[in-house]
Amino acid sequence: xxxxxxxxxxxxxxxxxxxxxxxxxxxxxxxxxxxxxxxxxxxxxxxxxxxxxxxxxxxxxxxxxxxxxxxxxxxxxxxxxxxxxxxxxxxxxxxxxxxxxxxxxxxxxxxxxxxxxxxxxxxxxxxxxxxxxxxxxxxxxxxxxxxxxxxxxxxxxxxxxxxxxxxxxxxxxxxxxxxxxxxxxxxxxxxxxxxxxxxxxxxxxxxxxxxxxxxxxxxxxxxxxxxxxxxxxxxxxxxxxxxxxxxxxxxxxxxxxxxxxxxxxxxxxxxxxxxxxxxxxxxxxxxxxxxxxxxxxxxxxxxxxxxxxxxxxxxxxxxxxxxxxxxxxxxxxxxxxxxxxxxxxxxxxxxxxxxxxxxxxxxxxxxxx
Numbered sequence: 001x002x003x004x005x006x007x008x009x010x011x012x013x014x015x016x017x018x019x020x021x022x023x024x025x026x027x028x029x030x031x032x033x034x035x036x037x038x039x040x041x042x043x044x045x046x047x048x049x050x051x052x053x054x055x056x057x058x059x060x061x062x063x064x065x066x067x068x069x070x071x072x073x074x075x076x077x078x079x080x081x082x083x084x085x086x087x088x089x090x091x092x093x094x095x096x097x098x099x100x101x102x103x104x105x106x107x108x109x110x111x112x113x114x115x116x117x118x119x120x121x122x123x124x125x126x127x128x129x130x131x132x133x134x135x136x137x138x139x140x141x142x143x144x145x146x147x148x149x150x151x152x153x154x155x156x157x158x159x160x161x162x163x164x165x166x167x168x169x170x171x172x173x174x175x176x177x178x179x180x181x182x183x184x185x186x187x188x189x190x191x192x193x194x195x196x197x198x199x200x201x202x203x204x205x206x207x208x209x210x211x212x213x214x215x216x217x218x219x220x221x222x223x224x225x226x227x228x229x230x231x232x233x234x235x236x237x238x239x240x241x242x243x244x245x246x247x248x249x250x251x252x253x254x255x256x257x258x259x260x261x262x263x264x265x266x267x268x269x270x271x272x273x274x275x276x277x278x279x280x281x282x283x284x285x286x287x288x289x290x291x292x293x294x295x296x297x298x299x300x301x302x303x304x305x306x307x308x309x310x311x312x313x314x315x316x317x318x319x320x321x322x323x324x325x326x327x328x329x330x331x332x333x334x335x336x337x338x339x340x341x342x343x344x345x346x347x348x349x350x351x352x353x354x355x356x357x358x359x360x361x362x363x364x365x366x367x368x369x
């Protein structure tokens with residue numbers, strides 16, 4: 001008698017169907033992975049060099065250019081560590097958008113605050129100076145009782161608690177701005193999420209990271225080459241401080257190359273040790289960029305926003321997701337650090353090891369299809 005398995009295809013087809021059915025989830029996962037757009041992985045390439053590091057102790061006030069900066073849970077130590085808020089029960093944050101005079105408030109910190117080489121002591125202060133005002137000193141080590149003196153603070157989407165820096169600071173700022181306000185310090189200490197003193201980054205772009213009183217992310221990177229390109233399009237050249245980045249890079253291979261840096265290390269050329277960063281969101285720009293940081297006066301022509309809108313809008317760049325990107329204009333990139341603590345120095349190298357795909361377009365080109 002002939003072997004029925006040789007003439008009946010269902011003898012071997014049925015077990016195959018059963019196997020496919022049992023492994024359907026794994027097969028679907030593989031197919032989904034194969035069709036998911038991914039960043040291109042190449043050998044690390046030197047893409048630039050850190051030319052300046054800037055720390056802004058008080059949100060919206062002047063920054064401090066430093067040679068080295070220590071990274072902590074919320075970004076650089078003491079960066080956007082304080083914020084000026086309304087005195088009402090909500091404590092809404094103030095920025096140069098509504099208080100351009102804050103651009104004239106100078107900040108200073110003791111040098112060892114940036115390096116961690118020497119412990120912070122009760123004799124160390126944040127010092128604020130403003131036109132027509134005597135200097136204000138705020139202790140870097142608050143009284144333990146002050147840590148319990150928390151007030152409500154609201155920064156964009158986040159409502160939480162901040163440490164009230166007392167009546168002297170409140171009176172100094174209120175008299176300078178001509179309206180009642182208070183100075184709050186960031187009190188998050190790495191406890192579990194849900195603690196009202198801790199502020200998370202937007203989970204849509206970077207889940208599991210913490211940020212102080214910056215607009216949304218721990219770090220903002222910008223490049224000299226991109227600023228130079230923008231300035232060729234403006235009637236009056238602008239300095240980098242209009243954009244308030246805290247990591248400034250030069251020696252790039254061209255303008256807007258940072259649009260392609262999905263992941264990179266900032267590496268010491270001496271030790272060859274790198275600190276890993278991810279570039280998570282292009283920075284949409286607002287009216288703060290129109291304010292001259294030396295005078296507090298805004299540009300009547302709304303520059304550089306008007307010019308940026310001609311070639312750096314989300315619609316022009318093809319960045320239409322999320323939907324609100326289409327109408328925004330962009331300069332610089334928001335970053336998160338994937339290492340708990342580290343030190344960055346001016347002169348460190350940008351070593352890109354993960355490149356963002358842009359459908360074959362350069363960052364400033366318009367999609368024409």
